[in-house]
Amino acid sequence: MFELTPLESEALGLSLRVGFWAVLGSLPLGLFVAWLLVRVEFPGRTIVNGLVHLPLVLPPVVVGYLLLVLLGRNGPVGSLFYDWFGWTFAFTWQGATIASAVVAFPLMVRSIRLGLELVDRRLETAARTLGATRLDAFWTVTVPLVLPGILTGAVLAFARSIGEFGATITFVSNIPGQTQTLPLALYTVTQSPGGDQAALRLVLISCILAFAALAASELLARHVKRRLLGGSA
Amino acid sequence: MIEIDVSRARKRFSVDVKFSMETHGITTLFGPSGSGKSTLIDLIAGLLKADRGHISLGGRTLYDSETQIDLPPERRRLGYVFQDARLFPHMTARANLRYGMRRHPLAERRLREDDVIDLLGLGHLLARRPAQLSGGERQRVAIGRALLVSPDLLLMDEPLASLDQPRKNEILPFIRRLPRELDMPVIYVSHALEEVIRLSDRVVVLTEGNVRAAGEVEDILSRPDLAPYTGRFWAGAVIRASVEGHDGDYALTRLAFSGGGLLVARLDHPIGAEVRIRVRSRDVSLALSPPTDSSILNAIPCVVREIAADDTAQADIVLDAGGTRLLARITRKSVDALGLAPGVAVYAMIKAVSVERPSVERAEPDNSRESHASS
Numbered sequence: 001m002f003e004l005t006p007l008e009s010e011a012l013g014l015s016l017r018v019g020f021w022a023v024l025g026s027l028p029l030g031l032f033v034a035w036l037l038v039r040v041e042f043p044g045r046t047i048v049n050g051l052v053h054l055p056l057v058l059p060p061v062v063v064g065y066l067l068l069v070l071l072g073r074n075g076p077v078g079s080l081f082y083d084w085f086g087w088t089f090a091f092t093w094q095g096a097t098i099a100s101a102v103v104a105f106p107l108m109v110r111s112i113r114l115g116l117e118l119v120d121r122r123l124e125t126a127a128r129t130l131g132a133t134r135l136d137a138f139w140t141v142t143v144p145l146v147l148p149g150i151l152t153g154a155v156l157a158f159a160r161s162i163g164e165f166g167a168t169i170t171f172v173s174n175i176p177g178q179t180q181t182l183p184l185a186l187y188t189v190t191q192s193p194g195g196d197q198a199a200l201r202l203v204l205i206s207c208i209l210a211f212a213a214l215a216a217s218e219l220l221a222r223h224v225k226r227r228l229l230g231g232s233a
Numbered sequence: 234m235i236e237i238d239v240s241r242a243r244k245r246f247s248v249d250v251k252f253s254m255e256t257h258g259i260t261t262l263f264g265p266s267g268s269g270k271s272t273l274i275d276l277i278a279g280l281l282k283a284d285r286g287h288i289s290l291g292g293r294t295l296y297d298s299e300t301q302i303d304l305p306p307e308r309r310r311l312g313y314v315f316q317d318a319r320l321f322p323h324m325t326a327r328a329n330l331r332y333g334m335r336r337h338p339l340a341e342r343r344l345r346e347d348d349v350i351d352l353l354g355l356g357h358l359l360a361r362r363p364a365q366l367s368g369g370e371r372q373r374v375a376i377g378r379a380l381l382v383s384p385d386l387l388l389m390d391e392p393l394a395s396l397d398q399p400r401k402n403e404i405l406p407f408i409r410r411l412p413r414e415l416d417m418p419v420i421y422v423s424h425a426l427e428e429v430i431r432l433s434d435r436v437v438v439l440t441e442g443n444v445r446a447a448g449e450v451e452d453i454l455s456r457p458d459l460a461p462y463t464g465r466f467w468a469g470a471v472i473r474a475s476v477e478g479h480d481g482d483y484a485l486t487r488l489a490f491s492g493g494g495l496l497v498a499r500l501d502h503p504i505g506a507e508v509r510i511r512v513r514s515r516d517v518s519l520a521l522s523p524p525t526d527s528s529i530l531n532a533i534p535c536v537v538r539e540i541a542a543d544d545t546a547q548a549d550i551v552l553d554a555g556g557t558r559l560l561a562r563i564t565r566k567s568v569d570a571l572g573l574a575p576g577v578a579v580y581a582m583i584k585a586v587s588v589e590r591p592s593v594e595r596a597e598p599d600n601s602r603e604s605h606a607s608s
Contacts, residue, residue, distance in 0.1 A: 130333030
């Protein structure tokens with residue numbers, strides 16, 4: 001009844017792929033930055049905090065443009081990449097992933113950070129007296145207790161990645177099969193005459209995807225909470 | 234043997250501590266809050282950094298500022314029981330117990346998991362999470378968790394402070410059994426004199442970050458010069474005695490100690506059990522001849538050793554009763570009226586009903602099992 005057109009399935013697949021890798025790729029860094037902001041006193045913490053939150057307040061187009069300037073074929077980082085690997089982010093799904101990851105990063109850090117602030121540091125101290133190294137204590141005590149925050153952060157970041165538009169179109173343009181995710185596809189069909197029907201279908205797909213993500217996060221959070229703390233009976 | 238000589242200075246609080254002591258049995262670090270006892274235990278555990286000094290345990294150096302040795306907490310082979318238990322909330326009691334154990338090679342595990350579970354009565358709690366345990370049960374799991382590391386020494390930081398009296402009474406017997414049944418030396422932090430008397434063999438008195446005195450409990454708590462720290466109102470002597478017999482008709486118990494016999498209100502301990510009792514100096518009065526026509530049941534012949542008096546109404550008299558030290562607090566007026574001076578023979582009169590609840594010390598093994606299954 002609901003058969004996807006090649007354009008739709010391509011856009012959906014690309015969106016899922018971009019969202020998945022954006023979340024997975026930024027998770028370790030997000031955890032590290034959240035830990036840094038919560039647990040370590042260092043000069044310039046406010047600056048790091050500001051930088052992390054910047055993509056949340058900047059127009060996505062600005063983020064995309066900055067990425068283009070930095071990582072583009074002629075940018076300071078992008079040109080190095082091109083010299084070493086003969087490869088560029090421009091017009092690739094990997095570039096779209098980076099754009100999504102950067103925009104979603106503050107959301108991820110925020111929820112991990114909130115979770116981390118709730119974990120009693122003294123539990124790590126207890127673990128140390130039981131023979132765990134600092135890293136061991138972090139992985140076996142703190143991370144499991146922050147898991148709900150990490151999951152929430154991942155889902156939020158995934159949802160934000162799926163919806164990413166401005167930074168992506170600015171950084172890697174709108175190329176079907178390469179960088180044309182769901183929102184970009186939707187934008188394309190709304191620009192072509194008689195695209196109402198196609199637009200409606202894409203809107204529907206986007207909504208289903210968003211609901212699925214929310215439901216998944218709710219189920220996961222409930223499951224994790226039960227596993228972590230047990231019932232109270 | 235633990236040897237400690239460390240200092241740590243911070244803006245609001247400094248410790249400068251030096252003592253060395255046998256560790257077998259239970260040693261209490263005793264002092265009011267802010268005396269540095271928790272800081273000291275954290276320095277021993279490696280949770281706080283000392284500015285300078287040396288800490289060694291059984292000849293093993295844990296910290297030495299000169300040779301720049303500073304073992305991290307996980308390599309000090311010490312167990313630590315915190316006031317607030319600090320069980321890992323996402324693990325069952327069993328997983329908590331095994332957390333430290335699994336991090337130590339089999340060859341280093343001196344204590345068996347089943348023995349510790351038995352000793353602490355944890356068998357029926359293993360599948361539960363900390364949220365499903367009572368405060369006392371949590372603390373017992375925490376003790377077991379620390380023991381299963383098979384540490385050289387178990388540190389306990391006021392493990393009973395956040396529990397109510399029934400819970401305290403539930404856990405005290407477990408702690409008392411550790412040195413004897415598991416050969417586990419304990420350093421115990423406390424500001425409660427009752428715990429010192431009931432638990433410890435040795436005591437280190439700390440005030441304002443310094444060691445005031447260190448030694449056997451009987452010696453330290455019987456010293457009148459330490460009364461301001463051990464509590465002036467409660468000042469008194471701690472004496473060791475054994476139960477000689479019970480007088481059922483009058484509900485009295487006869488004790489024997491080096492100074493003779495002592496009648497006290499009935500104790501539940503079996504004949505032959507060794508007990509430690511505390512006789513407050515304000516419950517002891519003196520007479521030059523044995524009293525007649527008096528309600529006093531105990532008149533113990535003693536010799537005056539020392540008289541400590543200032544310009545208040547009171548004087549503290551140190552007495553020697555066949556080698557045991559007793560303390561009496563009387564007025565200075567009485568000191569002069571009786572002509573008391575070192576060397577004078579007197580009778581110490583102790584009301585039988587005034588003796589504090591004693592604690593059984595090194596009792597017979599079958600007697601020590603009394604509250605095994607309490608929970």
